Amino acid sequence: xxxxxxxxxxxxxxxxxxxxxxxxxxxxxxxxxxxxxxxxxxxxxxxxxxxxxxxxxxxxxxxxxxxxxxxxxxxxxxxxxxxxxxxxxxxxxxxxxxxxxxxxxxxxxxxxxxxxxxxxxxxxxxxxxxxxxxxxxxxxxxxxxxxxxxxxxxxxxxxxxxxxxxxxxxxxxxxxxxxxxxxxxxxxxxxxxxxxxxxxxxxxxxxxxxxxxxxxxxxxxxxxxxxxxxxxxxxxxxxxxxxxxxxxxxxxxxxxxxxxxxxxxxxxxxxxxxxxxxxxxxxxxxxxxxxxxxxxxxxxxxxxxxxxxxxxxxxxxxxxxxxxxxxxxxxxxxxxxxxxxxxxxxxxxxxxxxxxxxxxxxxxxxxxxxxxxxxxxxxxxxxxxxxxxxxxxxxxxxxxxxxxxxxxxxxxxxxxxxxxxxxxxxxxxxxxxxxxxxxxxxxxxxxxxxxxxxxxxxxxxxxxxxxxxxxxxxxxxxxxxxxxxxxxx
Amino acid sequence: xxxxxxxxxxxxxxxxxxxxxxxxxxxxxxxxxxxxxxxxxxxxxxxxxxxxxxxxxxxxxxxxxxxxxxxxxxxxxxxxxxxxxxxxxxxxxxxxxxxxxxxxxxxxxxxxxxxxxxxxxxxxxxxxxxxxxxxxxxxxxxxxxxxxxxxxxxxxxxxxxxxxxx
Numbered sequence: 001x002x003x004x005x006x007x008x009x010x011x012x013x014x015x016x017x018x019x020x021x022x023x024x025x026x027x028x029x030x031x032x033x034x035x036x037x038x039x040x041x042x043x044x045x046x047x048x049x050x051x052x053x054x055x056x057x058x059x060x061x062x063x064x065x066x067x068x069x070x071x072x073x074x075x076x077x078x079x080x081x082x083x084x085x086x087x088x089x090x091x092x093x094x095x096x097x098x099x100x101x102x103x104x105x106x107x108x109x110x111x112x113x114x115x116x117x118x119x120x121x122x123x124x125x126x127x128x129x130x131x132x133x134x135x136x137x138x139x140x141x142x143x144x145x146x147x148x149x150x151x152x153x154x155x156x157x158x159x160x161x162x163x164x165x166x167x168x169x170x171x172x173x174x175x176x177x178x179x180x181x182x183x184x185x186x187x188x189x190x191x192x193x194x195x196x197x198x199x200x201x202x203x204x205x206x207x208x209x210x211x212x213x214x215x216x217x218x219x220x221x222x223x224x225x226x227x228x229x230x231x232x233x234x235x236x237x238x239x240x241x242x243x244x245x246x247x248x249x250x251x252x253x254x255x256x257x258x259x260x261x262x263x264x265x266x267x268x269x270x271x272x273x274x275x276x277x278x279x280x281x282x283x284x285x286x287x288x289x290x291x292x293x294x295x296x297x298x299x300x301x302x303x304x305x306x307x308x309x310x311x312x313x314x315x316x317x318x319x320x321x322x323x324x325x326x327x328x329x330x331x332x333x334x335x336x337x338x339x340x341x342x343x344x345x346x347x348x349x350x351x352x353x354x355x356x357x358x359x360x361x362x363x364x365x366x367x368x369x370x371x372x373x374x375x376x377x378x379x380x381x382x383x384x385x386x387x388x389x390x391x392x393x394x395x396x397x398x399x400x401x402x403x404x405x406x407x408x409x410x411x412x413x414x415x416x417x418x419x420x421x422x423x424x425x426x427x428x429x430x431x432x433x434x435x436x437x438x439x440x441x442x443x444x445x446x447x448x449x450x451x452x453x454x455x456x457x458x459x460x461x462x463x464x465x466x467x468x469x470x471x472x473x474x475x476x477x478x479x480x481x482x483x484x485x486x487x488x489x
Numbered sequence: 490x491x492x493x494x495x496x497x498x499x500x501x502x503x504x505x506x507x508x509x510x511x512x513x514x515x516x517x518x519x520x521x522x523x524x525x526x527x528x529x530x531x532x533x534x535x536x537x538x539x540x541x542x543x544x545x546x547x548x549x550x551x552x553x554x555x556x557x558x559x560x561x562x563x564x565x566x567x568x569x570x571x572x573x574x575x576x577x578x579x580x581x582x583x584x585x586x587x588x589x590x591x592x593x594x595x596x597x598x599x600x601x602x603x604x605x606x607x608x609x610x611x612x613x614x615x616x617x618x619x620x621x622x623x624x625x626x627x628x629x630x631x632x633x634x635x636x637x638x639x640x641x642x643x644x645x646x647x648x649x650x651x652x653x654x655x
Contacts, residue, residue, distance in 0.1 A: 037620070290563075
């Protein structure tokens, strides 16, 4: 009865555990929505009047179709671009694609990505104002404190009171960061900043390849409080040394928990599978048709520029070509390493899975509040050592048995003659005892019988009759006495 | 009301497309105070052969008369997917509409009868109107609410077009 109750409780506990695990996995992937009013991107970035939709740029920044040059590579320039719309989403993720390039081995000053309660104004901190309220991610090119730790990616959260320390490159004020050289890369550098449930995470893409998946973790901090509503912005500054600071795109996604009710949807959120396939097929068909038509047009009009091809590709120099080849080689190596790493991780996880399976099978689950399921490695080791001890003692016993049997065989072989002697002696004794018995039987009533015990038949009968007479007299006397006692009453 | 407004828009737009390079076109006014409508559900807006031809110029030999309506839909989608990721996001829709309302923008900017300040505010209202239209499109057609229109969602919108009186 109790065992049954315990078992059912175990099942309940396990079920809850399973649900808890599933529930814990799901929120790790938030739902994303592209917020176009908090984003800009090439290849179509500016409107015909030179403005960026939903953004305002100023200072020495120059906006073009492909990118915004926050500062040109000229001395002592400052530039900025700020979103017009205020972000009201509690959780968000920003992907910024940018390039910092300059002719010098060292560049300056750097670029900053902002999320602040108020729009920034031109100022001393990477082209924007000091004592900001909110988040700043600095791409600090120049080594002001001479610690040989630049270019550096630094994250700093300010409550509006701190003043950025230029002398120390803010090294005591930072929330986190990573040492990365983001200048003069073959491809644009990317940074991803995510703020989700008070956790701030920054990923960095080195710009060594155009594969957008090659992000690596730069820093992560928990319990970070940022303004609930604020503005996104990018600013940059140059000093005595100067770099071009170009931002190609700034893409903002709002994040929400997967189970949040979707607001503002269209007719329905369920997409019928067969329609989806049909339209995909239609899209592919027209896509192939378009590609074919493009090729044909290219053949007929060889002078026409190939769609999507950049002008500078025509003038690619020998050096650039070699450099690109080297980068391509390095990327291939990098990718192979990544692939190997992935496979290795796969193997490790598979191994872990097998181990847990073996553990789960090795020890039967006992109804005890769900504790029977988990088997530690030390318990297995204990069992193994017991087994070893058992085998050891079995071997010992076998050795002892062998010894004993060998001794028996030995003694059997050597002690054969001794036994014969013993038998002869016993035989002799037995024969003498037989002889004695025989002599005894031949001499009945000899000196062995004592004289007093030999009564004759006459005396025997005499004694017997005397005893009977005495008995009769006694009974008669007793009857007489009892009769006298009765009379008395 | 809506239909007449759209007709005005389309007239102006066709005008722009045909005389795109020289910018000498008649003044077209958009009623900026009107409610934004879902432009994707307007077949004439999407399947405008001249507009598509304009985009495909220098790319392929395109005969709009031979193209099926579905093909025009495809080319509208593909032409405004500027980063070729097979999604139309809000910014791409914004620039698609901005292109279409080019005439209005130009007429506002070259209007000599009003002051610089008034021209600026009219331009701001036009931009706001475009943004509101994009919001309306996303609200209607972005079925999974991810901020992107897939080709599926785009074509689903095409199937909803009969809802709108054009």
